[in-house]
Amino acid sequence: MPAPSLIFISRDDRYPRWHPALEAALPGIEVRCWPDGEEPRAGITYAIVWHPPHGVLARFPGLKAIFSVGAGVDHIFADPELPQHVPVVRLVDETLTGQMSEYVVLHVLRHHRRQPEYDAQQTDRVWRVLPCPPAADRRIGILGLGVLGLDAARKLKALGFSVAGWSRSKKDEPGIECYSGREELPAFLASCDIAVCLLPRTPETRGLLDAQMLAHLPWGAALINAARGGLVDEEALLAALENGRIGGATLDVFAAEPLPQDHLFWRHPRVTITPHIAAITNPASAARIIAANIERIEAGQTPLHIASRDRLY
Numbered sequence: 001m002p003a004p005s006l007i008f009i010s011r012d013d014r015y016p017r018w019h020p021a022l023e024a025a026l027p028g029i030e031v032r033c034w035p036d037g038e039e040p041r042a043g044i045t046y047a048i049v050w051h052p053p054h055g056v057l058a059r060f061p062g063l064k065a066i067f068s069v070g071a072g073v074d075h076i077f078a079d080p081e082l083p084q085h086v087p088v089v090r091l092v093d094e095t096l097t098g099q100m101s102e103y104v105v106l107h108v109l110r111h112h113r114r115q116p117e118y119d120a121q122q123t124d125r126v127w128r129v130l131p132c133p134p135a136a137d138r139r140i141g142i143l144g145l146g147v148l149g150l151d152a153a154r155k156l157k158a159l160g161f162s163v164a165g166w167s168r169s170k171k172d173e174p175g176i177e178c179y180s181g182r183e184e185l186p187a188f189l190a191s192c193d194i195a196v197c198l199l200p201r202t203p204e205t206r207g208l209l210d211a212q213m214l215a216h217l218p219w220g221a222a223l224i225n226a227a228r229g230g231l232v233d234e235e236a237l238l239a240a241l242e243n244g245r246i247g248g249a250t251l252d253v254f255a256a257e258p259l260p261q262d263h264l265f266w267r268h269p270r271v272t273i274t275p276h277i278a279a280i281t282n283p284a285s286a287a288r289i290i291a292a293n294i295e296r297i298e299a300g301q302t303p304l305h306i307a308s309r310d311r312l313y
């Protein structure tokens with residue numbers, strides 16, 4: 001059997017940060033970077049990818065697995081020429097999970113404690129106390145109770161919030177009110193003072209939070225989207241911010257990234273923007289996780305965290 005070799009495929013400049021991590025975690029494996037290291041293609045057995053250009057993965061007939069640089073795999077399934085027989089593997093890394101929960105807790109607390117309003121008051125030199133309910137009376141709803149959503153939900157629960165979650169399949173998580181399926185989405189949304197989106201982007205979730213769904217939120221609710229652009233209808237969100245249905249939004253992800261200079265979100269007084277940084281993959285820990293999975297495959301075992309070809313996440 002030929003020695004395994006790996007290609008890193010990304011359209012941006014992240015490889016220099018990954019190279020030393022991959023060399024350290026995979027000492028016996030030849031590591032190359034696309035497009036320079038593309039030939040000979042047949043000998044390449046593993047690919048680590050972030051937004052691979054469509055059709056590139058199909059050029060490697062020897063692939064045994066395709067690893068995502070991040071938790072999301074929508075950027076891989078978007079490729080119409082994606083090889084059908086090769087497993088697509090999600091990144092499940094507690095370093096990344098911890099970062100996402102930090103982001104969610106930070107922004108839930110900002111909305112809960114009305115910090116954006118105090119920031120605005122400071123600009124105007126206004127000294128005014130704004131009422132704030134106890135955490136137990138603040139209802140936080142997490143859309144997506146997967147690896148990231150569940151960790152964030154547990155940490156928010158530990159802070160004393162009233163926490164609910166919504167997922168495709170019903171969950172049974174102590175202390176967390178669990179909703180599932182499209183039919184329970186309106187009731188779930190109606191119970192969210194602060195809604196946090198941690199869903200994958202799939203054909204089912206794209207545009208999920210449209211005008212009709214946003215209208216189920218209580219008046220003045222806050223929305224945090226740390227998942228993917230395209231899950232929230234941006235026009236509908238702007239309209240909901242205007243009519244007061246949504247009191248404030250924290251957005252890390254957008255339909256178009258980077259967010260276009262002329263987008264109305266940039267100037268909106270009740271929108272906080274971050275540049276897709278809620279959870280940034282740590283190359284060192286991710287490389288170790290990928291290495292452990294390659295070891296499993298080379299030993300004839302199934303890799304952990306294969307994304308479903310049916311559900312596309």
Ligand code: NAP
Pocket residue numbers: 070071072073100143144145146147148149166167168169170181182198199200201202204205226227228252253276277278279280313
């Ligand atoms: P995951 O473990 O696959 O969890 C996904 C959750 O969403 C699951 O609970 C799943 O339900 C639920 N879900 C999927 N489709 C659904 C549907 N149609 N209706 C209801 N629930 C649905 O994913 P994860 O690791 O938590 O990551 C979630 C997403 O976060 C990623 O896909 C990525 O897009 C995003 N992300 C963003 C950043 C950032 O920096 N902004 C960083 C990392 C990840 P079941 O449990 O029933 O399957």
Ligand code: GLV
Pocket residue numbers: 069070071072073279281
């Ligand atoms: C980042 O967006 C990820 O999917 O990990």
